[in-house]
Amino acid sequence: QNSMVLSAAIFITLIGLIIYLHFVKIDQESLLVIGSLGIQVTSSYASGKESTTFIEMGQVKDVVINEAIYMQKVIYYLCILLRDPEDPQGVSEVVPLFQSSKPRLDCLIEVYKSCQEILEQRKTAPQSS
Numbered sequence: 001q002n003s004m005v006l007s008a009a010i011f012i013t014l015i016g017l018i019i020y021l022h023f024v025k026i027d028q029e030s031l032l033v034i035g036s037l038g039i040q041v042t043s044s045y046a047s048g049k050e051s052t053t054f055i056e057m058g059q060v061k062d063v064v065i066n067e068a069i070y071m072q073k074v075i076y077y078l079c080i081l082l083r084d085p086e087d088p089q090g091v092s093e094v095v096p097l098f099q100s101s102k103p104r105l106d107c108l109i110e111v112y113k114s115c116q117e118i119l120e121q122r123k124t125a126p127q128s129s
Helices: 002-023 105-124
Strands: 026-034 038-045 050-056 060-070 073-083 091-096
Touching: 002 038, 026 105, 060 091, 060 105, 073 105
Parallel strands: none
Antiparallel strands: 026 038, 038 050, 060 073, 073 091
């Protein structure tokens, strides 16, 4: 009977590990910004599964570095501010990026500067209808 309990415990642990690797453990995060189309955020899980989110550039109001207090320290993270359709000056949603990898501030600043360059080019480009 002890061996059955031990076998069941091992089996449940293995199933839990597989679920954790497939749905929770993010191995890599990437950001692709194309000024004329939008922003693509891709998360690759340890199991090889990928999750991709696309945000149209018309929805993007700005990209910012935000700060938060987490476990008695200040952390910085990159966010996309989405435009509110009813209020052009308002923000409808804040989409945090790189939640699992938590890059250092100097890395975030490099990504932020690149995003701002693309957003600025889009603002200065002539709008065609």
